[in-house]
Amino acid sequence: MSTMFLSRSEVRDLLDMREVIGAVEQAFKDWAQGKAKMPTKSYMLVEKGDFRAMPGAIPGAAGVKWVNVHLGNSKLGLPSIMAILIYSDPDTGYPLAIMDATDITAYRTGATAAIASKYLARKNSRTLGLVGAGHQAYTQLMAHAGLFKLKEIKAFDIKKEAVDKLIKTFPQHPIKGGSLEDTVASDIVCTITPAREPVVKKAWVKPGTHINAIGADAEGKEELEPSILKEAMVVVDDMKQSSLAGEINVPVRKGLYKVEDVYGTLGEVISGKKRGRADDRAITIFDSTGVAIEDIATAQLVYKKAKAKGGYLSREFVEE
Numbered sequence: 001m002s003t004m005f006l007s008r009s010e011v012r013d014l015l016d017m018r019e020v021i022g023a024v025e026q027a028f029k030d031w032a033q034g035k036a037k038m039p040t041k042s043y044m045l046v047e048k049g050d051f052r053a054m055p056g057a058i059p060g061a062a063g064v065k066w067v068n069v070h071l072g073n074s075k076l077g078l079p080s081i082m083a084i085l086i087y088s089d090p091d092t093g094y095p096l097a098i099m100d101a102t103d104i105t106a107y108r109t110g111a112t113a114a115i116a117s118k119y120l121a122r123k124n125s126r127t128l129g130l131v132g133a134g135h136q137a138y139t140q141l142m143a144h145a146g147l148f149k150l151k152e153i154k155a156f157d158i159k160k161e162a163v164d165k166l167i168k169t170f171p172q173h174p175i176k177g178g179s180l181e182d183t184v185a186s187d188i189v190c191t192i193t194p195a196r197e198p199v200v201k202k203a204w205v206k207p208g209t210h211i212n213a214i215g216a217d218a219e220g221k222e223e224l225e226p227s228i229l230k231e232a233m234v235v236v237d238d239m240k241q242s243s244l245a246g247e248i249n250v251p252v253r254k255g256l257y258k259v260e261d262v263y264g265t266l267g268e269v270i271s272g273k274k275r276g277r278a279d280d281r282a283i284t285i286f287d288s289t290g291v292a293i294e295d296i297a298t299a300q301l302v303y304k305k306a307k308a309k310g311g312y313l314s315r316e317f318v319e320e
């Protein structure tokens with residue numbers, strides 16, 4: 001037995017968005033049916049950022065992701081978010097692989113939002129709005145372009161160069177820069193900023209819009225005016241995690257929104273326990289905080305492909 005070590009570029013080369021969407025959707029289904037395990041992620045604040053430990057198990061795989069958010073890192077030429085995942089055999093605990101999980105995080109975040117859009121957005125959605133054009137915007141775009149026939153993609157960022165870079169990266173997609181208000185006037189809107197105050201105003205959200213609220217994944221973060229939540233059908237990835245760290249966390253603390261008003265979880269909708277969108281004029285919101293089963297399901301794909309391909313660095317890590 002040996003432990004496989006997979007670098008960031010090796011993991012990236014093994015990732016395929018279509019496969020990740022399939023694996024993540026199955027993981028949510030398994031979780032809703034009691035076949036997956038996942039304690040709430042734990043946060044540890046340090047002086048210049050934070051760390052999160054995210055353990056989880058799905059059928060055939062277990063593991064933990066250790067991920068940081070250090071927003072000052074760009075000055076040092078380092079990414080603000082980096083992640084490592086230990087991938088283990090659930091039957092023996094053997095560490096089968098240690099892999100970079102930075103791109104796993106981006107892929108599974110994009111995949112999960114697109115899965116939410118599949119169940120919650122209007123089937124005839126043709127326009128996508130990206131509020132925030134940083135790292136996560138790329139995989140939001142890739143995942144949605146795989147599931148919807150998009151005729152227009154708009155992107156807004158407080159840094160124009162971020163939008164320009166996004167447009168340049170995807171010449172095959174109909175992307176243009178737009179004003180914030182214009183970008184929000186899309187059939188599907190993904191908010192992917194680190195904002196701590198609402199960026200999206202209620203007045204700009206049209207009836208029938210689906211919003212993936214991705215950016216708020218820690219206490220104190222929020223991207224939407226709370227009045228949008230009050231009128232919308234809100235679906236969360238994890239009830240406890242969302243109320244503590246998701247889009248609803250600030251409004252709940254301020255008494256502007258009640259956890260009881262959440263419609264359900266993504267797992268309940270995917271597994272058919274609860275219905276997805278039923279009304280073309282409803283505003284739907286997916287509050288994504290990011291859950292460990294998404295990472296483990298993606299890591300399982302990566303590990304299986306790496307094993308089949310062979311040739312990666314492996315070591316007898318566990319010695320007698």
Ligand SMILES: NC(=O)c1ccc[n+]([C@@H]2O[C@H](COP(=O)([O-])OP(=O)(O)OC[C@H]3O[C@@H](n4cnc5c(N)ncnc54)[C@H](O)[C@@H]3O)[C@@H](O)[C@H]2O)c1
Binds near residue numbers: 080131137157192194
């Ligand atoms: N829910 C999840 O599963 C999940 C997963 C990964 C990241 N995130 C969160 O998503 C957010 C974005 O992550 P990232 O990796 O893309 O970060 P990033 O730093 O690469 O990009 C963020 C972008 O948002 C822009 N921005 C900041 N404030 C803005 C505003 N008010 N309006 C418009 N644009 C604004 C920045 O200029 C930047 O281009 C972070 O808050 C991160 O913690 C959530």
